[in-house]
Amino acid sequence: MQRKILKVIQTFSLRRRIVYLFAIAALIPFLSSVILSYNAIYSILDSKLETSAKNTLKHTELSLYHTMENLAQTSQQLVYPSSIAIKFNEFLQTDDKSKLTSLEEDIQKELDYITYTNASAGLAVYIAENDDHLYRNMLVRDDFSIDKLPSIGEFNDITYYGPHISNNPLNTQYVISITRDIELPNNRTITLYLESSFSITKNILSINQEMNNSFYLILDKTGRIAFSELSSAFPRNDNFHSLVSTDMSGKNEGYYWFKSTNVQGCSIVSLIPQKQFDHEKDRWISQMVFLAIIFGIFSLLISWLVWKMVYKPIRIFDSEIEEISNNNLESNTITTKIPEFDHTLNQLQNMKIQIGELLTEVEWKEKKRADLEIEKLMYQINPHFLMNTLDTVHWLAVIHKQDEIDKMVSALNKLLYYNLKRSGKLSTVREELDSLTQYFTLQEIRYDFTYTIVLNVHDSLLNTKVPRFILQPIAENSIQHGLEEDGHIVVTVYEENNQLVISIKDNGSGLSQIEIDQLMNNKSKDKGTGIGIGLNYVKRMLHSYYGEEARIRLESERGEGTVVQLIIPKSF
Missing domain, CATH: 3.30.565.10 (Histidine kinase-like ATPase, C-terminal domain)
Incomplete structure (x- = not known):
């Protein structure tokens, strides 16, 4: 085996030997450094990526919490004993048509005013016990039904839903919504349905996607998936397997997941594709490959310069010998600016003179x-x-x-x-x-x-x-x-x-x-x-x-x- 290797090496030209030696000399130290730092770099990158993902998830969870909290606070202005609820109670009790008209106009104006002055509020509907829509500030879909909404939890007599498509037919964006029962003094109960503004929900759901191309799941208290942006792998109404444990992160179905739970009891899960999560690692590998290429090019450049420094004199020697073989024995003054080669060239020129003299004599x-x-x-x-x-x-x-x-x-x-x-x-x-x-x-x-x-x-x-x-x-x-x-x-x-x-x-x-x-x-x-x-x-x-x-x-x-x-x- 050793003889075969030596035999192959002996067939290499001078140029190939120079290139291989410089490439080995440049790449071995670099590769040794990369191998030694591999584990440390991966540990740092894992920690960095996990921290970044958790911070972004926490920011998203807080945004969702504030949206739900704002809806709850806005709903307080629409339930009894608020001004609009008192007028609503009077409207249901009076039989005076002129007064009914005035109360109806006041209720509608106040409803529009409250939802308009609260940026987090969208569609608001008062629903009677027979599911009639008593008042609304926007159009409502014909097939609207609270029973069809994906519930994500209940807290302080308020039921939270979403994200789901708005029940306003003019809005096709995802929204968060709440319902709460209103007990009126006349022992009648009506239901308030209130949606978030679609722009608020859009900002909540898109912020993490813009940062790291992630997907969201929203779970209720039981771990049921109420909302899924990746229904192919995590369909809605299925149970998210990790809720039975205290794990707040893990890996499943080719995705890294991180979970955060708010005070309302619902949880938000961020799913990051393994390829995306490994992007930083791949980028580090790419940088190392790039540096390896740079080192390789640098070593090739140095070997090329050395080769030129050696090759030019060799070509001069070859040219001089070819001239001798062609009977051109004229002496030329040629320098390579390398003393050793110049000395040999001078000896060659002297030999040409001597050969010329011998040939002339012959x-x-x-x-x-x-x-x-x-x-x-x-x-x-x-x-x-x-x-x-x-x-x-x-x-x-x-x-x-x-x-x-x-x-x-x-x-x-x-x-x-x-x-x-x-x-x-x-x-x-x-x-x-x-x-x-x-x-x-x-x-x-x-x-x-x-x-x-x-x-x-x-x-x-x-x-x-x-x-x-x-x-x-x-x-x-x-x-x-x-x-x-x-x-x-x-x-x-x-x-x-x-x-x-x-x-x-x-x-x-x-x-x-x-x-x-x-x-x-x-x-x-x-x-x-x-x-x-x-x-x-x-x-x-x-x-x-x-x-x-x-x-x-x-x-x-x-x-x-x-x-x-x-x-x-x-x-x-």
Whole structure:
């Protein structure tokens, strides 16, 4: 296992190793701190959240208590022996119609005044024993019935209901309501129904929801759920399970609950979703994750800076080595502003200088060796040609008259003069063509053949510099490889793509592809003769002067003749 891990690590690049090391160095201390503080932080958060939830619940419970208390106090102004109750008693006892009308108007005005001046009061209705609505300050629903209201308790002869939808058809909000019986002096009993203002109830029920997205239950003294904002989990009229115990908080159905009971005997329960209750914990975790990301980014940034500090010199080294591999040995002054790398770069530059000097020396020696080989080939060609020519002159002197000998000797003299007079190796197209003409004159006399020579060259190219003695070996190949009586040779010189092209075309018997390949690859069976030596000399001479820029193209077919093209850079 350990070997496998080491093997995997060994495949990591320098950049990955730097990144991993800095990430580990930054995150391990941070994660250790987080783990050590985890329990303490959770305990603090639990205490903070529970305290906040209980405080908010207490505030809501007090608001509900004050609303119920205000309703009770307001109802005191509407029961006997209040002014409106006394007038109501008179209204029920009198038979005087004029007085009834006056009392009815007074009762209605006073009822409107009392409910209007009490901000906590809403709908108020006097209900007779037969459930007739004697007086009201607002409209009442047709299906209104006290028996349908959710009771939340009874205290001091007052029954409390709600929250429930208002019995005013123009109001669809939840309200708190009370009922109380009024005993009149004439032994008649009527019932007062009084609702809270819908805005008061709305503020009570929404304050906690706005703060922490909670839901409410209101329980009566027996623990029955009189009101539920979460009927799917806690339906109305079911018993809330915790009332049998003294617990004031707990967890049930995925909700944390907190309970508070007022003096009227009813209880209010706040339900907070576990997700909401755990929000603070999740936020702390998010903050830790955020800090971990920040630490990770910081470590990556530092590792990136270190990598750049190391990578740039490495790239410079790589570039320098690549230049050496591409034979670019020019010394450059490069600094990385890091002493250790600069010292190594200076050593590399010194090595480049030394390699350049060694290569220059090797090239000089190689060139010298090539020159010696060319000289050797030249000395092999000239004696061979001169011996054959002089032998022919000898027999001509015996057989022919003096004019023929004079012609031949004159041509030979010019040719020898051209070959031997120049100490350098560069000639011109003009001189090379003149030499070729003298050569063909000698060969025509020597072989008793008639040759037609055509020279196609523009005057502007006659003074172009070319290596010496490169056309005669090609012409000799034409004669040796099947040029018959009345042979035809065309020499064309032209410029193409800033290169000089010298084409020598004959109408001889031609060469096979095998013979062409042998000549071009120095594998000809005539390699030891003037034919093989001559073409090899031309190739070596062109390569010596022009390197890879010079080419020899040989095209031939049996019975179709041969075309040899020398393609060299144009020089003046």
